[in-house]
Amino acid sequence: MQLKTLFSIVLIFILPLYLFANANVTGKVTDAKTGETLPGATVxxxxxxxxxxxDAKGQFNIKSLPQKGTYLIQVQYIGYKTIVRSVDISAVSSLNFAMEASIIETREVVITGTPISASxxxxxxxxxxxxxxDLLIPSTNLIDALAKQVPGVSQITTGAGISKPVIxxxxxxxxVTLMDGVKQQGQxxxxxxxxxxxxxQADRVEVLRGAASLIYGSDAIGGVINVLEPLSPSPGSIKGEVLSSYATNNGLTNSSVMLTGNQDGFVWRGRGSYQNAYSFKTPAGYYINSGYNNTSFSGMLGFNKSWGYSHLNFSYFKNNIGFYDSDPGDPLYTNDGTSRTLDYPRQDIRQYKIALNNNFILGSGxxxxxxxxQKNQRRELDSSVPGLFFDLNTYSLDAKYYLAAQNGWQPIIGISASEGHSLNKGTEFLIPAYDQTSVGAFGYIKKTWExxxxxxxxxxDYVNNNGKALTLADGTQKFPGFKNNFSNVSAAAGYTHIFNEDLSFKANAGSAFRAPNPAELGSNGVHEGTSRYEIGNATLKPERSYQADAALEFGHNVITGSIGVYENYVHDYIYASGAKxxxxxxxxxxGNPQTYDVYRYGxxxxxxxxxxxSLNLHPTGFLHLDNSFSYTHAQNTSFDKPLPxxxxxxxxxxxxFEPKIKGLRDFYASIGLDNYFSQYRIDPTFETPTNSYTLLNAGIGATxxxxxxxxKLYISGNNLTNKAYYDALSRLRPGRLSQEDPTYGVYNPGRNITFGFYLPLNIK
Structure with missing residues (x-):
């Protein structure tokens, strides 16, 4: 049975659940020392x-709850330690929380992207x-924001408009990137x-580092980025937000409007956003045709009732990105790059998505x-007619059943499946049209004691790839086609121990796998966006990962931090490389001849x-020194050289600095240094080293x-000294096979000042 048919059947069966009744729980939040109530705390x-x-009396009333079950409740209030407590709903009708004051905002939050939600x-x-x-800190996109704040996360960039996550x-x-509980599938x-x-869209983002294939299947051997939209407000509420910003480097304007509400358990949300940027500026000038613009609309309709919740999410994202396709010797920069009209070549990307997210209370589980x-359409345009045009349609299902916890044991079982169908609709060809089917099943159990x-x-897991053969009009066979099946058994184990309020330990070990994707298996053509000719390998084996990590988290009010180590051995690691x-x-x-470097997958x-x-010092309530660090050593053990x-x-x-200023709330002023080490551990066949550099940043804001x-008003400055540098993961840096490559040696963006505001709305 196809997943799209199953999707329709499930809709029919869940609709009657909307008639069930609701339960309520009331409570109060107070200061643990003074006993004073805390109005405005988030529960x-x-x-x-x-x-x-x-409310004004520190009281809350949570409606639309199940009649029974044990759930995590999180209570947050600025200037106090976050409380995370497991509560049996059937055993209480009133909940009181006494919060302890703290000079720092603790990072104790509920993580939902793991098999079982936990603090x-x-x-x-x-x-x-x-x-x-933290996500409001100025950035060019979501991945850029995470790379600035999460140790171990970095990004492969193509100018300011394109960022790919690296963990x-x-x-x-x-x-794997998740949105609305569904894997993002976008080529x-x-x-x-x-x-x-x-x-x-993101109200919060969880970054899971290390192999997460146990719950997410193939493709999660590096980690998961779980993007979470705002939770439903309390019944009777209507909320919203308006935000806007302007960046001086590339004229980036970013504006968004959102409204959300809850009427007796019927919940809804709508958002519209628009971004527009001209070419980004380096210390050498504006990089030609590097502007972009995107438009997005998203919404949600659903129900929060005593039987759980059911939300229908839908979104549309359209992105236009310019890129530079020059001949050797052509200039890379211009002194006037402020036109917002994109020239050819450029990308036209459209993502349509519908997700039905449900959580049903069934008996004691x-x-x-x-x-x-999802429909992802990626056009690469040399004119009004697309050359490359990929049209990918993906249907997916993910189901997890949580059995009732007994004596500290919490078991779950799950299944997942997806169908992908990709078509070539352009006049040029890079990868064959293909069908991909994957299914997986897992069991997991967690034991808690003291x-x-x-x-x-x-x-x-089982993955089936079917690449379609293609013969061109002149009789040339472009793609011979391929069919292959991959399967794997993965295992994982983890342990945590809280020594005391100030020290905890965690460790993980496990295996994971990733099936080769159709591009790695069947590419045969010019990849316009990378200016190279790519050749796949239909005999590739799946990657198998064996990884372990461990971390200590420590600290009290004055000093907090963490230190972690990890190792990940990947057998049959796949990547494309070139040779001179x-x-x-x-x-x-x-009719013009074009010469391209050839990259082959192996x-x-x-x-x-x-x-x-990380190491964070908080000597007073108004002074904070935050430090984070990360380093990855990667070796190609087959040829005893660094991995690219x-x-x-x-x-x-x-x-x-966060001093108290009369008439202002949450005032801050900050200054920062980003210190990047040199990267001399490179694959010398098609990479060159990058030097170390330091970027000076600063910001100021208040409410x-x-x-x-x-x-909330803010001003933020990045690379204030206008440093000329190359990032090790910039695709525009030096280091292609030939210095005649037109993308050789484009600096990263120079000085950038961002002005912005954020206005949350409490309408009802």
Whole structure:
């Protein structure tokens, strides 16, 4: 049965559940020392997609709850330690929380992207949560924002408009991005293919570092980026937000409007966003035709009832990106790059998505069911007619049943499946049209006792690829076609222990796998966005990863931090590489010969290990020194040389002042240094080293009241010294096979000042 048919059947069966009744729980939030109530505290049940705010008396009333079950409740208030507590709903009708004051905002939050939701300290997975407040820090896109804040996360960039996530040195199809509980499928095999997600949609982002294939199957051997939209507001509420910013480097304007509401358990949300940028400026000038613009619309309709919740999410994202296609010797820069009209060549990318997210309370357990459909269309245009035109349609299903916890044991079982169908609709061809089917099943159990937890799981996956043969009109066989099947059994185990309030430990070990994608198996053509000719290998084997990591998290009010180490051995690691003098000449549609470097997909064994951590000092309530660091060492063990495309080591330092100023709320001023080490560990056949560099950043901001609405204003500066540098993961840096390559030696963006505001709206 096709997944699209199953999608329709499930809709019919779940509709009657909307008639069930609701239960309520009330409570109060107070200061633990003084007993005073705390109005405006946020009370959240992440597993049920419910949030509310305490009233003027510090009281709250949560409706639409199940009649029974144990759930995590998270309570947050600025200036206090976050509370995460497991509560049996059937055993209480009133909940009171006494919060302890703290000079820092603790990072204790509920992580939902792991098999079983848990507080970050009780979760063995190495995970970071980036809040809405942190996501407002100026950035060019969502991945850029995460790379600035999460140790171990970096990005492969093509100018300011395209960023691909890299976690602990692994990127491309080795990192899964989730939105609305569904894997984002957007041709992520390509160097210059970014993430088709509106960065303004995210209310919170969870970054899971290390292999996560146990729950997400193939492609998650590097980690997971779980993008979470705002939770449903309390019944009777209507909220919203307006935000806008302007950046001086490339004239980037970013604006977004959102409204969300809850009427007796009927929940809804709508958002519209628009971004527009001209060419980015380097210390040498504007890089030609590097502007971009994108438009996005998204919405949600659903129900929050005592039986759980059911939400229908839909989104549309359209992105236009210019790129430069010059001949050797042509200039890379211009003194006037402020036109917002994109020239050819350019990309026209469109992503359509529908996701039905459900959480049904069934007896003493609950069933989470996510159904998704995505259409990704990627056009690469040399004129109004697309040359390359990929049309990918993906249907997906993910189901997890959580059995009732007994004596500290929490078991779950799950299945997942997806169907992908890709067509070539252009006049040029790079990869064959293909069909891809994958299915998987897993079992997982977690044991909690006193201050320790232990978890273990097992998963089976099966992937089928069917590449279609293609013969051109002149009789030339472009693609011979391929058919292959891959299967794998993965296992994982984890352990956590909380020694005391100030020290905790976590460790993980496991195996994972990734099936070769159709581009790696069947490419045969010019990849316009990368200016190279790519050749696949239909005999590739799946990658198999064996990884382990461990981390200590420590600290109290004055000092907090973490230190972690990891190792990941990948057998049959896949990547495309070139060799000098391996070139091919192609005659274009105008009869002009074009010579391209040839990149061929092959396999080696690889070993990646490294360290990451943070150290944060808070000597007073208004002075904070935050530091983070990460380093990855990657070796091609088959040929005893470094692995290509590995980020340089980096240390981030930020000094932040938060004095109390009359008439202003949340005032801050910050100054920071981003220290990137040199990267001399490169594949010498097609890479060149990058030097070390330091970037100076600064920011200032505050919140003022407009009537009852708080307005956040900020100014942020990046690379204030206008440093000329090349990032080790920039696709525009020096290091192609030939210095005659027209993309040789484009600096990263220079000085950038961003002005912005954020206005949350409490309408009802």
């Amino acid at each position: 959240t049940l992440p597993q049920l997609n419910i949030t509310t705010i305490t 970050s300290r009780n979760n063995s997975t190495s995970a970071s949560s980036v809040s809405r407040e 602990r040195g692994l990127g491309y199809n080795r990192v 992520q095999w390509g160097d210059e293919h970014g993430i088709e997600i509106d960065q303004n 609950n069933l989470k069911l996510d159904l998704g459909y 201050q320790s937890t232990f978890n273990v799981g097992l998963r089976f 003098n391996d070139q091919i000449t192609i005659v274009d549609d105008n 396999q080696v064994n690889a070993n990646l290990y490294g360290v990451e951590g 495309l590995i980020p340089a080591g980096v240390v981030h330092n930020t000094l932040r 003022v009241k407009i009537g009852r609405q708080p307005l």
